[in-house]
Amino acid sequence: MSPTIKDIAQLLHLSVSTVSKALNEYPDVAPETKQRVQEAARLLDYSPNVIAQRLQSRRTGTLGFVVYYGGNSISDPLFNELLASMLDAAAHHQYDLLVSGCPSGTSRPAAYERMIKTGRVDGFIVDGTDRHDDRIAYLCREEIPFVAFGRTDQNLDFPYVDVDGRAGVCQAVQHLIDLGHQRIGFIGLPSFSFCAHDRRQGYETALQTNDLPLESDLMVEVEAGSEENGYRAMVQLLELSHPPTAVMVSSDLMAIGALRAAQERNLAVGHDLALIGFDDISLAAYTHPPLTTLRQPMAEIGQRLVDMLVCLLENKPLPERHVILLPPLIVRQSSGERRDNP
Amino acid sequence: MSPTIKDIAQLLHLSVSTVSKALNEYPDVAPETKQRVQEAARLLDYSPNVIAQRLQSRRTGTLGFVVYYGGNSISDPLFNELLASMLDAAAHHQYDLLVSGCPSGTSRPAAYERMIKTGRVDGFIVDGTDRHDDRIAYLCREEIPFVAFGRTDQNLDFPYVDVDGRAGVCQAVQHLIDLGHQRIGFIGLPSFSFCAHDRRQGYETALQTNDLPLESDLMVEVEAGSEENGYRAMVQLLELSHPPTAVMVSSDLMAIGALRAAQERNLAVGHDLALIGFDDISLAAYTHPPLTTLRQPMAEIGQRLVDMLVCLLENKPLPERHVILLPPLIVRQSSGERRDNP
């Protein structure tokens, strides 16, 4: 086994507590013994047992992150980027990140309850909020530290980071209108999710601002943001007697499915049909044609989430309790050029 | 704070050890007291403190998984699927999964050393092996329990799960030859990685078996498996004075970049040019045209890795120490129809 403080103490004929102090830079220890202890620690290749430290400090130094296989959470291409940035930030603060699946069949709050009650983690990052989110409600009620990526429509005050999907989509749809489009379709994510609703509002706002009618035929809502569902939704729009000339799609994955549906009907996207996605996954630049989309700044989001949660856990004041980031519109070729009025 | 065994003991006027035994289903405790204890535990909503359990048992019940932001590990689209299946399997065995980034600037073995020496984890899953892998060498030397996804060319015996890239690519290239292709290009991953080398061997074997010449012009090796690099490699192949009529690409991400390069030159992939990828990421079915590729069975891989590691940690015999899975060839449209001989 790896050496303990006790081993160092015996080697140097010192007490365990003195060695502990020396290793933790306490002021009340002779410079000389401190030196000796630290040398011995290096010699024996000593590493503190974090389990023991955690038991005694009653803090785990661990952030919890619960993912859902079935849902959109882990299958989202941006998940990787989020995880990478959170790992980076957590390491920077000397925290571990415990990733846990939610066993299917159990309620979502139960997964969080288990992790916190058994003392595995000190707090949570919550990803992918719903408009009415039982996890958020639970965590607020129990006063468990957490930061969410996403807002809710519940009347609860909790710290979050979010992307302004409404403003983003509004800007994107305005871009389509500026290019000369009048019939613009919308493919939305399931509306129980907050961001789905948020993005849809951006679409509606943009149309209303430009005195364009809202037509329910032009708005399709899918069950999950897969390529398959994007494909199907696009087929549905293209089969309308009076199909749209442009479509705002709520995720890049769906946009790629939509692209394929258009291409199978020999529509040249970027010319016959304008398409805009959401996310800016790395593949978006490599579709044919490259996808115009709204970029989610995942690196910043992950870092902010972790920074905020660490503040909460260490009782430091939060610089900002609510962070809302604007997703920049990345114009590529799928949205096309200015169009002659029909 | 959440209640402890001590709280239950005081409530029932029992000793701490009796309560502990009752909760852990020890035989030497009166059925009646066991009943009372378990009722009280439910009443108080007791959960055991896993940190304390770990300290006393000297086992963390945690599997370690180190990822690299820079490398291919976390940015790989299959990473999600691997993680999901590992989480599922780990939960099934009652293990936690601690995901940790490798701080850039430190050596790779150092990340593993830190996790095991500080007692954060009991063992590791290692992903993305190199032909000469310093992590594997370290873990073998220190006799730290681990299972690798991937093999190495070092003379070390360790448990692993791997995909037979050689046989897979060989089959795919044979498929191209059977369709009538004679000039077949190859886009490979960096050859320090084992699987890159393995796949390349499959390509070479297939050509040799069919008495086709190996031409170094037709084999491109990139620095990392990104769309961008696939794009560039394909441009390089297409600019040859005598370009290939088919290309085997070592990853779907690169294949998507390659697809785009071909399309920009107005080549109809699946007709003018055949393309086969590797991985079968979910998007592969939604490119234009859909991508023929070799499927990596990630769900099975993740589960096997975890099952094996758990066996190792619990000193159970390993059913198989070396598992090699065949990647099935998924024929879609990018590889095209049978071709008239030129």
Added chain:
DNA sequence: CTGTTAGCGCGTTCAA
């Protein structure tokens, strides 16, 4: 069958 005692490895009193 139950309770007492001890110890996992560490940090933190408080005397000496």
Added chain:
DNA sequence: TTGAACGCGCTAACAG
């Protein structure tokens, strides 16, 4: 400046 004593919450050995 050092060390003895205690406790974090739990399990395990041994007495009773």
